[in-house]
Amino acid sequence: MKKIREIESLLGLPSPSNISVWWNMGSLLGFILVLQLVTGFLLSFHYTADLYCTFNSIIHIMRDVPGGWFLRSMHANGASFFFLLMYIHIGRGIYYQSYMMQPRTWMVGVTIFLVSMGTAFLGYVLPWGQMSYWGATVITNLMSAIPYFGTNLVEWVWGGFSVGQPTLNRFYSLHFLLPFVLSVLVMLHLVFLHEKGSTNPLGSLHHVAKIPFHPYFTIKDIVGVVLLSFIMLGIVFFGPNLFTDPENFIEANPMMTPVHIQPEWYFLYAYAILRSIPSKLGGVLALVFAVTYLYFFPVTMRMNVLPMAYSPISQFFFWQFVVVFGLLTWLGACPVEDPYVNIAPYLTVMYFALPILMQVSNSIWYKLIIS
Structure with missing residues (x-):
């Protein structure tokens, strides 16, 4: 029972x-x-x-x-x-x-x-x-x-x-x-x-x-x-x-x-981040942080935020993040040569920066609405 x-x-x-x-x-x-x-x-x-x-x-x-x-x-x-x-x-x-x-x-x-x-x-x-x-x-x-x-x-x-x-x-x-x-x-x-x-x-x-x-x-x-x-x-x-x-x-x-060593497609974004940093240790740290920084979302997010449905700027940054994720996945399967090597570092910076921009823009939008 x-x-x-x-x-x-x-x-x-x-x-x-x-x-x-x-x-x-x-x-x-x-x-x-x-x-x-x-x-x-x-x-x-x-x-x-x-x-x-x-x-x-x-x-x-x-x-x-x-x-x-x-x-x-x-x-x-x-x-x-x-x-x-x-x-x-x-x-x-x-x-x-x-x-x-x-x-x-x-x-x-x-x-x-x-x-x-x-x-x-x-x-x-x-x-x-x-x-x-x-x-x-x-x-x-x-x-x-x-x-x-x-x-x-x-x-x-x-x-x-x-x-x-x-x-x-x-x-x-x-x-x-x-x-x-x-x-x-x-x-x-x-x-x-x-x-x-x-x-x-x-x-x-x-x-x-x-x-x-x-x-x-x-x-x-x-x-x-x-x-x-x-x-x-x-x-x-x-x-x-x-x-x-x-x-x-x-x-x-x-x-x-093999001419081009690569992991399965679902790891390619992290592989592209690894390759985008010339330093081996720096690349490994970026790779680890690329998959573990999700742990910091509840820690860094403050409560004075709006749901994403009411924050159009945060929505814009979110969809940018989705596009960057897709581009990094594509770059991970590309050969290590120009122009792919030159694009990856910029996308890596955007990959780590966009979640922060989502949070900051949400807080700013919240203050504008309640003021």
Whole structure:
């Protein structure tokens, strides 16, 4: 009876009647997380974390295992959809200032984002293609920029003097375990969210004009899951390699470096920021700050602000931020040559400056209205 009451309480959670489709991203992310856990678990039955068999085990999954091609395509493309929806989810949180109304929920959400990035990076190494191997080499070697013990740290992560069998074993184990850590964080995220309930586009948490979560929003979430499933199946059936780098169809070869090493598309913006700074240590610090500065949003934001819906200047800076994010993602995939190298530093400065401008302009607009 207690569990039934808890389920009824969850389904009857008061939710704002005016929330839009942008609030559906959380449920879609939960759906893809479950999908990733199931497909990853099934793929682990046939994957071999052996330096000389890994690439062939991927071919075996694609060609010999019944339904293996479907599982692998769903898992690989599911990661891309997961990050696409997560970026939209974070963007919605910034635009509607969820970090101000629910700071604990926001902090856990940012932690989920960071753990997801780590999990995705580890998974990108496992196919053991050319881009997997060299991407792992480049990214892990960034730790050598840490003064005094950076080189020792890199060798400790590698388990030797280069990316090899110990590295593959560790990455496979961590890639298998981190999604369960992610699941715990998601549950904590939901617990904090349900303490106050969802915010609305007007930035209010008041229990006015709220309706039960079920059946209104459960039906809405089911419709979103069905539409997302059709899109994902369309990609899997008609363009399964749309997000895959062609270099990864070649087995890893330590003696042959690809012409242009790059991570998956959802890391390209951070990679462009890394490359835009000539100093290795400076680039690494900028890279780390580019993905962790979201933690500072609830700390730096003051309460004397307006909802974004009433602040047109802040809206302008927000959409500029979206454009800069897209341009940095594009630059991350471009060759290291002019004019791309010259554009990246300016966009990097804008990437860090625009959230501050959003906050400052909002405060100024607030003072102009109340004066």
